[in-house]
Amino acid sequence: MRTDIAPLAVDLRVAVGQLIRRLRAENLFPLTQTWVLGRLDREGPASVSDLAQALRVRPQSMAQTVGDLEAEGMVERNPDPDDRRRALVSLTEAGQARIAADRAAREGWLVKALEELPDADRETIERSVEILSRLADADV
Numbered sequence: 001m002r003t004d005i006a007p008l009a010v011d012l013r014v015a016v017g018q019l020i021r022r023l024r025a026e027n028l029f030p031l032t033q034t035w036v037l038g039r040l041d042r043e044g045p046a047s048v049s050d051l052a053q054a055l056r057v058r059p060q061s062m063a064q065t066v067g068d069l070e071a072e073g074m075v076e077r078n079p080d081p082d083d084r085r086r087a088l089v090s091l092t093e094a095g096q097a098r099i100a101a102d103r104a105a106r107e108g109w110l111v112k113a114l115e116e117l118p119d120a121d122r123e124t125i126e127r128s129v130e131i132l133s134r135l136a137d138a139d140v
Helices: 005-025 031-043 048-055 059-071 093-115 119-136
Strands: 075-080 083-091
Touching: 005 093, 031 048, 031 059, 031 075, 031 083, 031 093, 048 059, 048 083, 059 075, 083 093
Parallel strands: none
Antiparallel strands: 075 083
């Protein structure tokens, strides 16, 4: 067991970063579009400014991304029922299908990679997922 936690933190950050980059390489669509579609799928309709803030991009950049997705029929804008001056962006059926296809591609790669591991390693990863979820929720 390590007494100095800092090297473990570095190793964890590097390993998680490598896995994220590998999963992103499996994306079928531009990354920003995938982020927007995924966020709308998980969290529901949002304004362009809310999406920009959540994804940490400029509102102008997000407006362009949403415009591109709207032109492709992936999202639609509707008036905010609480503030008719604002529009909320939501997924269309085509957008839902696209995000499902993208997730399936990434998860398909991960399933294949996990299948190549010995049972003991998969059991360790299963336990690690539980721990990483707790770590992600930690209030420190």
